[in-house]
Amino acid sequence: MQKDHPKLPAVPSVTGLIHHPYTPPGGFDAPQPGVFKASTVYFPTVADMRQREWKDKSAYTYGLHGTPTTYLLEERLCALEGGLQCMLVPSGLAALALVALAVLKTGDEVLIPDNAYGPNKALADGELRHFGITHRFYDPMDPQDLSRQITDQTRLVWLEAPGSVSMEFPDLPEMVRRCRKRGVLCALDNTWGSGLAFKPFDLLADGADGVGSLAVDISAHALTKYPSGGGDVLMGSVITRDATLHLQIKLCHMRLGLGVAANDAETVLRSLPSIALRYAAHDQTARALAAWWQTQPQCAQLMHPAFEGAPGHAHWQALCDRVPGTGLAAGLFSVMIDARFSQDQVDAFCDGLKLFKIGYSWGGPVSLVVPYNIASMRQAWPGHLKPGTLVRFSTGLESAQDLILDLHQAVQAHLPMA
Numbered sequence: 001m002q003k004d005h006p007k008l009p010a011v012p013s014v015t016g017l018i019h020h021p022y023t024p025p026g027g028f029d030a031p032q033p034g035v036f037k038a039s040t041v042y043f044p045t046v047a048d049m050r051q052r053e054w055k056d057k058s059a060y061t062y063g064l065h066g067t068p069t070t071y072l073l074e075e076r077l078c079a080l081e082g083g084l085q086c087m088l089v090p091s092g093l094a095a096l097a098l099v100a101l102a103v104l105k106t107g108d109e110v111l112i113p114d115n116a117y118g119p120n121k122a123l124a125d126g127e128l129r130h131f132g133i134t135h136r137f138y139d140p141m142d143p144q145d146l147s148r149q150i151t152d153q154t155r156l157v158w159l160e161a162p163g164s165v166s167m168e169f170p171d172l173p174e175m176v177r178r179c180r181k182r183g184v185l186c187a188l189d190n191t192w193g194s195g196l197a198f199k200p201f202d203l204l205a206d207g208a209d210g211v212g213s214l215a216v217d218i219s220a221h222a223l224t225k226y227p228s229g230g231g232d233v234l235m236g237s238v239i240t241r242d243a244t245l246h247l248q249i250k251l252c253h254m255r256l257g258l259g260v261a262a263n264d265a266e267t268v269l270r271s272l273p274s275i276a277l278r279y280a281a282h283d284q285t286a287r288a289l290a291a292w293w294q295t296q297p298q299c300a301q302l303m304h305p306a307f308e309g310a311p312g313h314a315h316w317q318a319l320c321d322r323v324p325g326t327g328l329a330a331g332l333f334s335v336m337i338d339a340r341f342s343q344d345q346v347d348a349f350c351d352g353l354k355l356f357k358i359g360y361s362w363g364g365p366v367s368l369v370v371p372y373n374i375a376s377m378r379q380a381w382p383g384h385l386k387p388g389t390l391v392r393f394s395t396g397l398e399s400a401q402d403l404i405l406d407l408h409q410a411v412q413a414h415l416p417m418a
């Protein structure tokens with residue numbers, strides 16, 4: 001005879017699980033804001049759905065159009081950089097691409113500094129060229145060259161301070177003045193300065209509230225670097241102070257379907273409060289390492305804008321070091337290894353480092369090293385660069401002493417002077 005099974009508790013219907021009546025009490029408050037994830041956003045009524053406006057951030061309509069998490073990050077990034085409006089995108093490169101796609105059309109020309117972040121040049125030579133948008137490179141250390149290259153077709157000028165890899169610091173205020181004079185939009189890749197080394201919307205530091213008389217039109221920032229700070233998030237931002245320009249960028253952003261993941265936005269929100277402390281620590285360590293390199297005969301040239309004799313040092317001083325001795329710089333510098341050493345020897349030196357990892361990007365806790373082939377990256381070998389093999393270092397948050405010992409052992413082992 002079969003025994004009766006004990007009575008199981010009633011399984012709740014899936015509908016009951018999905019439409020559960022419980023809502024937790026409101027008023028929860030804690031150091032970190034909540035994470036709001038959504039593709040779908042609810043409307044209480046159709047009338048409400050038809051009424052809601054997302055463009056002015058007064059409401060929510062769809063995940064791609066913003067959530068409390070992304071709105072919060074956008075506002076805090078505006079505070080960091082002195083902007084009024086911000087769009088988030090899935091990478092720093094996407095920020096550069098969004099700017100180009102939002103403001104350029106067929107027949108326009110974009111000017112790019114010859115030392116710019118490589119993939120920005122590749123975008124100009126790829127999609128932009130295919131769309132009938134031309135580009136030219138200007139000498140970042142010669143404002144007159146920029147003026148000469150601006151034509152009636154020029155719609156956008158990219159600025160970078162300092163240039164990626166070779167680290168020349170341009171006369172940024174003078175470049176912006178020249179763009180203004182010709183009525184050309186100027187966009188800064190502000191990843192290095194990160195809103196901390198200088199204010200992109202107050203280049204003369206004459207605005208009491210951070211809004212000065214000289215400003216770039218657009219600041220693009222690879223949040224992947226210092227705002228993330230972990231080497232684990234890819235994100236970018238495009239910040240402006242002009243509602244019309246912002247709307248143009250926002251509509252392009254919407255049409256391209258760009259969005260960022262809520263958990264990634266939350267990671268950046270969690271890192272932002274410590275950005276100034278981290279930036280200063282990366283800076284100090286980089287300067288300790290750079291000073292050590294200056295004492296080494298293998299170093300033909302040091303490229304760190306805060307060091308006397310580095311390309312554009314005076315421009316860094318004028319913009320970032322207004323009260324001498326207080327200026328900030330990112331934890332990033334390059335060394336030209338003397339031309340007597342072969343590429344193989346320099347590669348072996350990089351391989352021989354134990355604390356420095358070989359890898360792209362920067363801004364995280366681990367120090368990184370990459371050798372670059374400058375000859376393949378520039379129109380011509382820049383006159384201000386000594387011959388040799390360039391190695392770029394980005395300092396993490398390790399002890400400077402330990403990093404110097406690591407450099408020392410790898411130099412001794414792989415770059416013998418005798």
Ligand SMILES: *Cc1c(COP(=O)(O)O)cnc(C)c1O
Pocket residue numbers: 090091092093094117164189191192222223224225234235236361
């Ligand atoms: C890293 C970087 C970017 C691109 O950022 P990703 O998030 O890696 O796409 C753009 N500009 C500069 C100067 C960078 O260093």
